[in-house]
Amino acid sequence: MAVIGFIGLGNMGGPMAANLVKAGHQVVGYDLVPAAIEAAEAAGVTIGASPAAIAAAAEVVVTMLPGGKHVLGVYGEIAPVARPGTLLIDCSTIDVDSARKAHAQAAEYGAASLDAPVSGGVGGASAGTLTFMAGGEAGAFEQARPILEAMGKKIVHCGGAGAGQAAKICNNMILGISMIGVCEAFVLAEKLGLSHQALFDVSSTSSGQCWSLTSYCPVPGPVPASPANRDYQPGFAAALMLKDLKLAQEAAQGAGAPTPLGAAAAQLYAMMNAQGQGGTDFSGIIRMLRGEG
């Protein structure tokens, strides 16, 4: 069992670190927020004095932080003190450029590194059923696999540095666009006098079929577990969808990829957030499309 540093013990990082403890690892954590530290301690995580102190003692350091600037800041502290061969795994969702810079920072000091963002949300983090999308060298991936398996169910090696982040934002751009498409279809059906169930019965077995419809249906009824049945409590908050769509737009602009629907989806989620609905599940965008307040 390994000594694992864990930096960023928030909504996702806290339960992920707890699962590493349950798997028998010695986990030394760090966060800036006292409540996150207390919850992690209660789950069996030892708290370290600083990111540098943790990295100097750990074989593996996992980061789960809000954005690219936080990750690069922490990597600036941990990469110089990490022992050669230490593995740095960043599970945060960040922009591809920052992810590649983080890999370069690690390599400069002889540390192996992986970008390994996740999908599955807080529920998946608690249950240990996250999907990891990893980018980095094959050796780093194989070294990370048993650690990631303690926190997730599906682990995919997507390619070299930044490929995990690329997979995450491409997937979530599909999700944002498809959710809006499904919502628009339900709003049109309502205006045409077609019932939700009738549209669902046809489209869920026809060419309009997609995850946003069949697993996460944005109207109450057809899929009882979807957030629409609990007044759009998240689930996956609209603010996080906006974050991922903005990352996709940044990446598309940098790479010269035309993404007109991705841009429109980002604008619509920005509008939903501006209306004070950032904490609502992202499928709740149907209410904005209906013109409800």
Ligand code: NAD
């Ligand atoms: P969160 O805000 O709950 O947790 C982030 C934690 O990082 C906070 O506790 C914060 O205090 C800590 N932090 C910030 N700067 C730090 C520093 N310099 N040193 C130590 N700790 C620091 O956020 P979250 O929901 O846990 O999300 C974390 C990451 O996971 C984000 O990149 C997010 O996009 C991604 N993600 C979240 C979800 C979700 O459903 N919440 C799903 C998939 C991916």
